[in-house]
Amino acid sequence: MTQWSGYLGLILQGALVTIELTLMGSVLALIMAFLAGMGRVSRFFIVRAIATVYIEFFRGTSIFVQLFWAYFVLPFAGLSLTPLQAGVLALGLNVGAYAAEVVRGAILSVGREQYEACTALNLGRWQGMRHVILPQALLVMLPTFGNNAIELLKATSVVSLISLADLTFQAQVVRSQTGSTLMPFLSVLIIYFALALMISWGVRTLERRMARGLDGVRV
Amino acid sequence: MPAPIIKVDAISKSFGTFKVLDGLSMQVMPGEKLALIGPSGSGKTTILRILMTLEKIDGGHIQVDGEQLYHMERNGQLLAADERHLARMRQKIGMVFQLFNLFPHKCVMDNVTLAPMLTKGVARAAAEKRAIELLDMVGLADKAKAMPAQLSGGQKQRVAIARALALSPKIMLFDEVTSALDPELVEEVLNVMRKLAAETDMTMLLVTHEMGFAHDFADRVLFFDRGRIVEEGKPDEIFRHPKQERTQSFLKKIIAAGHRV
Numbered sequence: 365m366t367q368w369s370g371y372l373g374l375i376l377q378g379a380l381v382t383i384e385l386t387l388m389g390s391v392l393a394l395i396m397a398f399l400a401g402m403g404r405v406s407r408f409f410i411v412r413a414i415a416t417v418y419i420e421f422f423r424g425t426s427i428f429v430q431l432f433w434a435y436f437v438l439p440f441a442g443l444s445l446t447p448l449q450a451g452v453l454a455l456g457l458n459v460g461a462y463a464a465e466v467v468r469g470a471i472l473s474v475g476r477e478q479y480e481a482c483t484a485l486n487l488g489r490w491q492g493m494r495h496v497i498l499p500q501a502l503l504v505m506l507p508t509f510g511n512n513a514i515e516l517l518k519a520t521s522v523v524s525l526i527s528l529a530d531l532t533f534q535a536q537v538v539r540s541q542t543g544s545t546l547m548p549f550l551s552v553l554i555i556y557f558a559l560a561l562m563i564s565w566g567v568r569t570l571e572r573r574m575a576r577g578l579d580g581v582r583v
Numbered sequence: 584m585p586a587p588i589i590k591v592d593a594i595s596k597s598f599g600t601f602k603v604l605d606g607l608s609m610q611v612m613p614g615e616k617l618a619l620i621g622p623s624g625s626g627k628t629t630i631l632r633i634l635m636t637l638e639k640i641d642g643g644h645i646q647v648d649g650e651q652l653y654h655m656e657r658n659g660q661l662l663a664a665d666e667r668h669l670a671r672m673r674q675k676i677g678m679v680f681q682l683f684n685l686f687p688h689k690c691v692m693d694n695v696t697l698a699p700m701l702t703k704g705v706a707r708a709a710a711e712k713r714a715i716e717l718l719d720m721v722g723l724a725d726k727a728k729a730m731p732a733q734l735s736g737g738q739k740q741r742v743a744i745a746r747a748l749a750l751s752p753k754i755m756l757f758d759e760v761t762s763a764l765d766p767e768l769v770e771e772v773l774n775v776m777r778k779l780a781a782e783t784d785m786t787m788l789l790v791t792h793e794m795g796f797a798h799d800f801a802d803r804v805l806f807f808d809r810g811r812i813v814e815e816g817k818p819d820e821i822f823r824h825p826k827q828e829r830t831q832s833f834l835k836k837i838i839a840a841g842h843r844v
């Protein structure tokens with residue numbers, strides 16, 4: 365029994381790494397999503413072009429390949445990353461590309477009349493975006509952002525391939541050390557599921573708080 | 584005699600191949616209250632949107648408060664206006680829309696204070712003080728903390744008026760501001776406009792189907808049809824003794840539809 369609790373400790377350590385990856389990857393993904401999503405609706409061609417290339421490239425290639433590049437190929441360009449850094453980079457850029465399309469769609473979903481009210485009130489483009497369009501678009505983005513974050517959580521397991529000791533990696537370790545398959549894999553199943561539930565719940569709470577007073581007009 | 588505050592000179596505007604405004608010219612004097620009437624699709628909204636810079640013109644010139652709206656003079660040359668020039672010109676003009684266009688995620692107070700704080704650098708305290716005065720003027724001082732979704736259409740439109748006034752424009756444009764309202768809410772908005780007309784020397788351009796209101800409110804009435812001003816004159820001339828056949832038939836239809844003239 366004490367032996368099992370030791371192994372459970374290993375798995376929980378892995379869970380911490382997974383949580384860390386998910387949080388940091390989500391932050392990077394969020395930043396990339398807003399940069400690229402707003403870039404896609406920029407009035408400057410070059411900005412739109414860069415954003416489009418980024419999005420298409422990271423959606424069009426697999427997260428495995430992106431991770432291998434971040435970890436194994438970047439060092440040849442003089443950029444050596446720790447496994448954690450490489451994981452965060454690959455996950456953030458990958459999921460950020462998907463979420464960028466969410467940002468773009470949400471910005472475009474805000475009615476033309478809101479943009480016109482901004483013009484009539486003489487708000488600059490950025491002022492209108494920042495104070496009028498984005499706050500309304502955010503409410504449209506949130507549910508899909510929740511899905512993106514769960515996708516990112518599930519994708520974190522790829523880092524076990526570059527020997528980062530995340531949840532999946534630790535489950536393999538425990539399995540090879542104990543010969544038991546059910547216990548480690550059942551624990552990680554439950555932990556992944558619990559983490560996904562927490563993300564869902566957190567996003568829904570945020571959504572409810574932000575929608576307060578809007579009377580469901582924009583949800 | 585003072586100079587006109589708005590001088591529209593032979594402007595044209597097309598949407599695709601459809602010519603909405605065709606060589607339209609008009610002048611508005613400072614402080615004048617102008618009613619724009621005419622059948623649906625005659626270009627009334629378009630001319631207001633052009634003045635608010637929501638729509639570009641294809642040809643012609645517009646002068647507002649002594650300056651070109653869509654052009655800038657540089658070394659004696661007329662160039663197309665850039666965003667900076669447009670932003671400066673917009674300070675002179677405010678607009679109220681048919682569907683209010685309030686910001687649904689901001690409370691009434693924030694709707695009114697946002698633009699003065701952002702575009703004029705007014706401090707929050709000063710902006711809120713002014714907002715309370717304006718909300719008081721439109722009879723909504725007690726709704727400062729309400730969200731737009733909690734208001735009736737008439738209340739929303741009064742907030743929209745206060746929001747536009749908060750920037751102290753010299754010219755206000757009203758585009759069918761009561762058309763989207765339930766009949767019993769129309770009067771509360773019209774009352775605010777009467778008050779504005781009586782208490783300020785703002786120049787006001789009003790597109791409306793409320794002929795009775797236009798009659799009492801306006802110094803001058805312009806009758807639009809197919810992108811042109813067919814007839815203009817004092818309210819009594821237009822409403823009691825229209826000269827043009829098209830004006831007569833339009834007014835007849837409006838009366839038949841149950842509007843008071």
Ligand SMILES: Nc1ncnc2c1ncn2[C@@H]1O[C@H](COP(=O)(O)OP(=O)(O)O)[C@@H](O)[C@H]1O
Binds near residue numbers: 621625626627628
């Ligand atoms: N953005 C647009 N695209 C195409 N046609 C338009 C657009 N805006 C207005 N129109 C057309 O221009 C004409 C004049 O419209 P408008 O100025 O709104 O008329 P009014 O306000 O007098 O009813 C109408 O026939 C309308 O369908």
Ligand SMILES: [Mg+2]
Binds near residue numbers: 628759
């Ligand atoms: Mg109209």
